[in-house]
Amino acid sequence: MSGETSPIAGGATQNWITLxxxxxxGALALxxxxxxxxxxxxxxxxxxFMYMIIGTSGFIAIGYAFFRPKPTSMDPLKTKKFDVITTLxxxxxxxxRVRAFQRGxxxxxxxxxxxxxxxxxxxxxxxxxxxEKK
Amino acid sequence: xxxxxxxxxIGMILQTLFSFAFIVYLFYAQRIQAMxxxxxxxxxxxxxxxxxxxxxxTAIETINEIGKPERDPTPMVERFMxxxxxxxxxxxxxxxxxxxxxxxNVREFTFEKEVEVMAPNAEPSERNNIENLLxxxxxxxxxxxxxxxxxxxxxxTMNIYIIMQIHMILPLILQQIEAYSSALTAFREGMPxxxxxxxxxxxxxxNGAETREVAKEMVAGEIEYEGRRVIIAKAKGPGGSVGKxxxxxxxxxxxxxxxxxxxxxxxxxxxxxGEQVGDIAEGVGAAIGGPGVEKYKIEQAAMEHEIxxxxxxxxxxxxxxxxxxxxxxxxxxxxxxxxVKGLILDYSKEGDTILVAGIGNTVGVAQ
Numbered sequence: 001m002s003g004e005t006s007p008i009a010g011g012a013t014q015n016w017i018t019l020x021x022x023x024x025x026g027a028l029a030l031x032x033x034x035x036x037x038x039x040x041x042x043x044x045x046x047x048x049f050m051y052m053i054i055g056t057s058g059f060i061a062i063g064y065a066f067f068r069p070k071p072t073s074m075d076p077l078k079t080k081k082f083d084v085i086t087t088l089x090x091x092x093x094x095x096x097r098v099r100a101f102q103r104g105x106x107x108x109x110x111x112x113x114x115x116x117x118x119x120x121x122x123x124x125x126x127x128x129x130x131x132e133k134k
Numbered sequence: 135x136x137x138x139x140x141x142x143x144i145g146m147i148l149q150t151l152f153s154f155a156f157i158v159y160l161f162y163a164q165r166i167q168a169m170x171x172x173x174x175x176x177x178x179x180x181x182x183x184x185x186x187x188x189x190x191x192t193a194i195e196t197i198n199e200i201g202k203p204e205r206d207p208t209p210m211v212e213r214f215m216x217x218x219x220x221x222x223x224x225x226x227x228x229x230x231x232x233x234x235x236x237x238x239n240v241r242e243f244t245f246e247k248e249v250e251v252m253a254p255n256a257e258p259s260e261r262n263n264i265e266n267l268l269x270x271x272x273x274x275x276x277x278x279x280x281x282x283x284x285x286x287x288x289x290x291t292m293n294i295y296i297i298m299q300i301h302m303i304l305p306l307i308l309q310q311i312e313a314y315s316s317a318l319t320a321f322r323e324g325m326p327x328x329x330x331x332x333x334x335x336x337x338x339x340x341n342g343a344e345t346r347e348v349a350k351e352m353v354a355g356e357i358e359y360e361g362r363r364v365i366i367a368k369a370k371g372p373g374g375s376v377g378k379x380x381x382x383x384x385x386x387x388x389x390x391x392x393x394x395x396x397x398x399x400x401x402x403x404x405x406x407x408g409e410q411v412g413d414i415a416e417g418v419g420a421a422i423g424g425p426g427v428e429k430y431k432i433e434q435a436a437m438e439h440e441i442x443x444x445x446x447x448x449x450x451x452x453x454x455x456x457x458x459x460x461x462x463x464x465x466x467x468x469x470x471x472x473x474v475k476g477l478i479l480d481y482s483k484e485g486d487t488i489l490v491a492g493i494g495n496t497v498g499v500a501q
Contacts, residue, residue, distance in 0.1 A: 031144065079188055079319060080316050104324070107499045127459045
């Protein structure tokens with residue numbers, strides 16, 4: 001933002017910090033769960049319950065950090081590239097030709113000579129190419 | 135194993151950490167949320183700035199390429215991108231449409247003059263396309279500045295309600311911004327756009343019939359269909375223009391002394407989620423968008439001459455309106471032509487005169 005605004009945190013650096021924090025929380029949560037099971041084995045139910053809650057919360061926090069809804073993707077917004085085609089038809093011999101759009105094309109333009117007869121071809125349609133279903 | 139017993143040091147540390155986290159979250163949850171949202175807004179803002187800059191660059195490149203100006207158009211483009219329009223006061227609403235119409239006319243005149251100076255060697259249709267391209271760049275600039283305003287205001291005040299306002303509508307705004315960025319390609323090259331479906335339907339109905347100018351940047355021609363006289367009006371192409379359909383309809387109705395049995399408007403209409411692109415819907419009223427001035431004129435003229443108004447809408451998403459025309463929409467124009475013919479047969483009789491207006495931007499569509 002060219003000096004108008006300063007980033008709240010350092011972009012990619014913050015991603016590393018987040019990752020490191022998530023690893024630490026994950027490790028602590030794992031230890032906590034382990035201690036919870038230990039306590040459960042020793043029939044110390046209250047302590048076991050507390051550790052399990054702590055451990056589960058840690059994993060929930062990591063899950064949230066991974067899957068939280070984001071209003072925008074990380075990909076930069078780019079002007080879309082369009083594959084636009086022009087269809088030309090000859091009114092005399094009905095020859096139909098499809099080619100890539102060129103600047104200056106417009107629907108009902110008739111100045112391109114027909115390759116089959118002496119007539120002039122008319123642009124009958126201009127539109128983007130249909131996307132093939134994957 | 136004694137390390138992992140519940141009453142050891144690690145257990146204490148864990149408990150303290152989680153208790154601390156809980157207390158921090160209790161007091162700073164809103165601030166953390168605000169900071170997260172601000173960061174997301176900032177990321178989006180960077181992307182929008184990129185698009186805004188791309189819009190400016192595209193406009194300058196196109197002006198240099200087509201208009202071949204003697205001096206660098208950059209300062210003029212930058213000045214254009216800051217242009218604004220003040221709407222008339224509506225405390226006393228009587229006559230407000232006329233006032234708005236007058237302001238819009240001045241705006242249009244100013245834009246035409248600006249483009250004429252910027253691109254002196256461009257053809258009139260190319261000038262129209264440059265004008266549309268500049269308007270798309272102007273819109274991207276406004277989006278950028280408004281989002282930046284809320285971002286900086288939110289950052290300054292750390293008020294979650296200010297931040298939330300912009301954060302919540304960000305996905306919708308992004309849709310519009312992406313649509314405007316697609317418009318850059320369409321207007322630079324002079325390709326038909328989603329909004330061109332109305333003029334395409336009119337051109338298909340005209341089928342090469344002779345046309346004449348009936349209002350500013352509006353043409354009309356006549357055909358005969360099943361014993362009826364059909365007058366068809368559209369914006370004058372192939373340059374990007376919406377013309378003045380309100381004036382065209384008024385003039386044509388006055389010319390025919392109101393002896394018109396029906397008025398049909400064909401226009402692109404926003405589709406609801408779940409509806410298909412290119413769906414056709416028939417209805418009543420004047421199918422025309424924009425600030426409302428032209429719609430008002432059409433309604434006024436139809437009311438004066440007591441002419442029933444029918445409408446044909448071609449459904450499309452926000453992302454299609456100013457983007458290069460997609461194939462389903464082009465195919466839909468044939469269905470819309472059939473729909474118009476069906477309405478004529480259903481609601482008029484032989485010998486009647488019918489007025490059909492293809493509403494929308496006629497970029498890349500002749501007549």
